[in-house]
Amino acid sequence: xxxxxxxxxxxxxxxxxxxxxxxxxxxxxxxxxxxxxxxxxxxxxxxxxxxxxxxxxxxxxxxxxxxxxxxxxxxxxxxxxxxxxxxxxxxxxxxxxxxxxxxxxxxxxxxxxxxxxxxxxxxxxxxxxxxxxxxxxxxxxxxxxxxxxxxxxxxxxxxxxxxxxxxxxxxxxxxxxxxxxxxxxxxxxxxxxxxxxxxxxxxxxxxxxxxxxxxxxxxxxxxxxxxxxxxxxxxxxxxxxxxxxxxxxxxxxxxxxxxxxxxxxxxxxxxxxxxxxxxxxxxxxxxxxxxxxxxxxxxxxxxxxxxxxxxxxxxxxx
Numbered sequence: 117x118x119x120x121x122x123x124x125x126x127x128x129x130x131x132x133x134x135x136x137x138x139x140x141x142x143x144x145x146x147x148x149x150x151x152x153x154x155x156x157x158x159x160x161x162x163x164x165x166x167x168x169x170x171x172x173x174x175x176x177x178x179x180x181x182x183x184x185x186x187x188x189x190x191x192x193x194x195x196x197x198x199x200x201x202x203x204x205x206x207x208x209x210x211x212x213x214x215x216x217x218x219x220x221x222x223x224x225x226x227x228x229x230x231x232x233x234x235x236x237x238x239x240x241x242x243x244x245x246x247x248x249x250x251x252x253x254x255x256x257x258x259x260x261x262x263x264x265x266x267x268x269x270x271x272x273x274x275x276x277x278x279x280x281x282x283x284x285x286x287x288x289x290x291x292x293x294x295x296x297x298x299x300x301x302x303x304x305x306x307x308x309x310x311x312x313x314x315x316x317x318x319x320x321x322x323x324x325x326x327x328x329x330x331x332x333x334x335x336x337x338x339x340x341x342x343x344x345x346x347x348x349x350x351x352x353x354x355x356x357x358x359x360x361x362x363x364x365x366x367x368x369x370x371x372x373x374x375x376x377x378x379x380x381x382x383x384x385x386x387x388x389x390x391x392x393x394x395x396x397x398x399x400x401x402x403x404x405x406x407x408x409x410x411x412x413x414x415x416x417x418x419x420x421x422x423x424x425x426x427x428x429x430x431x432x433x434x
Contacts, residue, residue: 130157130170152178204280204303207287208237209296210258224303226273243271257284257297278305331407331430334414335364336423337385351430353400370396370404384411384424406432
């Protein structure tokens with residue numbers, strides 16, 4: 117019923133000599149199955165050229181329609197996924213013009229999709245000092261050489277700086293021809309700030325350990341020296357280079373204290389820290405220094421035990 121009027125119009129036109137090509141109609145089989153047909157309606161004429169009727173020549177495009185509908189559904193799903201993804205995503209064509217700009221990219225940088233589509237990505241949205249490297253990444257992707265984990269500095273519409281970890285992927289058409297690049301990113305601005313702060317704190321602590329006016333050493337879970345500060349080098353007369361990587365107890369503790377010191381370190385490696393224990397330390401030249409130490413469990417970023425740090429006081433003369 118939905119096609120009756122339009123089919124009548126096509127037939128009427130053909131009866132008036134105006135033929136119709138590629139007209140889609142729906143036909144139903146005896147069993148009620150719907151078939152999509154592409155029809156060419158041609159005027160049928162008698163020997164004297166008079167119109168006698170209409171001939172319709174068609175092609176069954178039901179399967180093509182099903183495939184096309186599925187492709188459209190997948191394309192719509194992907195389009196919604198790109199637009200709603202919690203990661204900045206953009207696309208460019210082979211001329212570098214923006215073709216995709218999702219909500220997260222708009223939210224982060226302050227440029228709406230309407231403000232970006234059709235504009236040159238590098239010239240319009242990348243800072244001058246980064247344009248060459250970004251252009252190289254895009255050109256590589258257009259040549260089929262994709263780039264992973266590229267740090268892309270971005271400046272928002274309002275002057276705020278961001279760093280995005282970008283994967284640049286070649287975009288191809290149905291025949292495999294490159295039609296552009298899609299960039300999927302991860303905002304690592306906060307992560308970079310935290311890492312920079314962590315590095316600053318770690319550097320400060322390293323300097324503190326090195327320059328502290330107290331002997332400090334560290335061992336890993338195997339009892340090998342990992343820290344040996346300046347004060348301890350001065351007391352023991354062993355330089356840091358001479359101690360790092362060597363077993364602490366076997367090389368730098370007087371023999372009669374091997375057992376007790378090993379026991380203290382083992383307890384600290386199991387989370388049971390020790391305070392104010394005496395440690396006789398071999399000095400370079402067979403003399404010894406006596407340290408009063410606190411042994412503290414050293415842990416990694418996930419809370420796992422990675423060794424022991426000992427901070428002490430020289431009590432050799434006490």
